[in-house]
Amino acid sequence: MNPDVAYVWRQILNHVSLFFTAEARAHLEGDTVRFLSWDEAQRSTGSHLVIPIDIPASVDPESPYTVPFNGTELTLWNRLPRPSTPNWEPIPCETRPLWYRHRTGTLLPAWNLYGTLFGLLTFQEELRSSQRDGHGRFLASYSPRYRRGLLEVPAFNEAVAALVDACTALDTDAEPQLRLGPALRPPAIVLSHDCDVLYGNDLWTQGVRAYRVFQPLARARAPRLGQLWWMGRNAVTPRRYYFDNLTGMVDLERSFGYRSTFYALNGTGGRFGARNGTRGLDELAAMVPDGWDLGMHYNYDTFLNRDRFQAQLDQLKHFTSKDMVSGRAHYLRFDPERSLPFLESCGIEVDESAGYSDGLGYRCGIGGCFEAYDTTARTPRAIVEVPMVIMDTTLVIQYAEVAIATVRRMLTHLQHVGGALSVIFHPGVFHNPEFPEMLGIYHRILVECRRVGARALTARDLVNALQRN
């Protein structure tokens, strides 16, 4: 098999193992699915699912459309024409096809399934764009999917859900039912917390508050004297609303039967660095209970800098006495080509940096995880990416009063197609009256997760589950 195709197929099987039953995986593992050229696919007959692999996929989604499926809607783009050979019928309908079905039973996806998924998992839309913000990040608003309103579509999950249904149908010589039934496992929630600030009285945090006091004067407005209250409050009780929130988050998650990962920040200080230095790291490590995970929050200046990265990692290991194999970049600094190889070479096994800082979205089109791919050597890498989908303040800024309804919508969709939703919540905004719009948001997110019967997995759990497969 073509290595690129083998890579995509491996990710599909991994995904099925994590979010579907063993029976569902068995349906896919047989000889049912074949990756062929477009010409070969058109000429195929018999009970097979044929996926064309030689059609270039545009990173700019072409003609998106929706198809009803398992109580939700799949959103497809890069539509394929109906095969030119006779006896192919669209399912479920001509205007919005999910499959083309030959009268002998062969199924062919009605959209460029392989090309689209390969492009998303290998960051093609970012590699083909030079747009970056001041921190060197690719923003949600730069994505061609953003312009089409497709960033909240877990394209990979939807494609796999359709494949599971199709393969199950082929094994029983039936038409795809467009529903999944008991093949689907409950969605997963991957919770994590970047511990940027553990004490609210550091120089930078207090300085930012002082700046906010006087900032309105520049626009001839009254100073924000309320900031003085928070400055005074954290000067007296620095842990309040910061370190104390960590214990609150653990207790809250415990009461839902959930677990999470805490990413600790240390190393160079400064506005974009570790504001608390190494203060509280040992206490943080002691506070994280069994079952929860502690990972590394790569400092701003460690971005693709091996010496600084190693120094931070060594310091973190020294203070916490724990292995660090999971991590996320501070400020989500992530290079689609170089970051994952770099992190892999530094001993990181699972990364959660591939998310957007300015909006919700499935950056790689997947709600779950995937192995990184070396496009030069054409082999999967030993590092797994769990793309972050929802960030605390971004959710509230983007969706305001419908923030929780949005989480509900996304979870409900994953409930119907399978997958995991990665959510990051900073301790400093979890429960902090300084940010009143954030009060209660995390709790309500967890209530929504419980409503759909979500199970909690850490990024490390996902890697362990993949290794067991």
Next chain:
Amino acid sequence: MENSALTVRFAAADEAAACNDLHNRLYQEERTIEQWRWEFVSTIFQHPQIPFSVVDDGGTIVGTQAFIPIRMINRDGVFWTAKSEETLLDPAYRGKRLLGQMYDCLFEYAAEHGLRYVWGFTPADKALRRVGFDIPTRTSQLIIPFYCRDLPVLLQRAGINKPAGVRDRIRLAGFKIGCVAARLASAARFARAERVTRRVSTSHALRLQVLEQPPEQSDALCRRFVSQWGGTTIFRDADYLRWRIFENPYVRPIMCAAYDGEELLGWAIYSMGDDGAGYLVDVLVVTEPNRPYTPEDVVRRLLVQAVRSIRNMGAIAIRGWHVNDHPFAELVMRVARSVGFHHVRRGQSVVVRAADPQATSMSQNFAEWYVTRIFMEGTVG
């Protein structure tokens, strides 16, 4: 039992969904079948017929009434009782005395299966008096408000969130001022209690631990509790705690236990409800007289931990119950006040009935019960 076309009978094993649907329809909730089973199909009281009666109108369930079998303990030993729960009747069927008929089924069941008392909590005093319940007292609240900006939730509960006239506005203003004052008083008392706790905890071997499993010593602790403090209370052995606390499908309350070395001294159980309020579900402590700490010291340490934890979880307030004059309940209230709780005399009626209608008045008996929020057998613990 029949009332024209209506039949009152026990629910069949395959009617869980129909019974649950009535609840979801009347309360506009999304309770799942698993949650229904957790609540009513006890893993401890194992009997083929669960005590769950229904009103059936031509195949449609229009009324439900359940007993949740609960073991209690006093100095004479452990015995079965039942909590009255799931009192629901479709509004279109009210006034037909169906509630009494559903209860009749269940009282017969209770007598046959040795459920000595039936008890519960209700705002519908009159209806339950009619079916033979005593109302010995009402619950009252122990409460610490944490955040006055979340007043709307509390106001909604007090029924004055939408002032209609001058009188309401004055009440609202009074309520707000009262909340701010209560919060400040609580904060000051809590800070003092934290200092006391720190001082006491460094002077002896007391340690607190959040448990992931029910402690096996809980059975013995309950026996020692009734031996030391007297009265009657729920028998919180490991099976009970596993069912109610650790396998709770809604919110799994946090059980913080106090130990002296390896010896279990007691616990505080607390949780945060979906409404954002924290709940002090249970407090139980037993200490021997020759120890360097008093029961008050242990209770204070547990309460401080519960308040701190609930506050850090982002709750708007923490609420517990005080119901009667049981000596340990009095101790808890005394310590709770020193930790910052306020005692508010608002709550529901307690209803109790002996399964044997010839038994003596339950009011006198109930005064000896030690009751906490764990008696609610509700979603938050």
